[in-house]
Amino acid sequence: MAPHESINHSETNKPKPFELFLLDPDQKKIEEKIYAGMSNTSDFILNKEDHTLGNLLAEYLKRHPKVLMCGYKVAHPNVPEVLIRVQTDGTIQPKEALLSVCKQLIASYGHLAREFTREYELRKMVSAGNQDQNNTGGY
Numbered sequence: 001m002a003p004h005e006s007i008n009h010s011e012t013n014k015p016k017p018f019e020l021f022l023l024d025p026d027q028k029k030i031e032e033k034i035y036a037g038m039s040n041t042s043d044f045i046l047n048k049e050d051h052t053l054g055n056l057l058a059e060y061l062k063r064h065p066k067v068l069m070c071g072y073k074v075a076h077p078n079v080p081e082v083l084i085r086v087q088t089d090g091t092i093q094p095k096e097a098l099l100s101v102c103k104q105l106i107a108s109y110g111h112l113a114r115e116f117t118r119e120y121e122l123r124k125m126v127s128a129g130n131q132d133q134n135n136t137g138g139y
Contacts, residue, residue, distance in 0.1 A: 013078060018081045021048050032095055043089040043096035050074060054082035060101045066092045
């Protein structure tokens with residue numbers, strides 16, 4: 001670096017925006033590691049994710065009847081990686097609990113999207129009807 005060039009110190013450690021969500025070519029979205037410290041326990045590493053998905057999954061996993069314990073952490077804000085630890089009662093594997101919760105959330109958010117779209121379209125029709133009525137003087 002030339003002596004006259006300055007460094008923007010606020011961005012020296014900041015990852016590029018696309019590095020926060022695009023997987024590397026050899027990187028998996030989710031990895032499972034069996035946790036030897038407790039029975040029926042796995043750690044799931046979610047690559048290129050943050051508190052949004054980590055908290056959502058952890059909260060729903062805690063509600064699962066076969067899950068004894070669940071927690072998550074994000075090690076550092078500049079590292080887009082979430083670790084979720086899940087312990088089950090042994091009747092199902094932690095991976096099965098995670099898959100069950102993911103399917104439940106996909107169904108719930110699919111329903112929410114359909115309801116939102118339906119309400120939006122209804123409001124558009126009502127709004128268009130009101131505009132037509134105003135343009136014709138109410139006749």
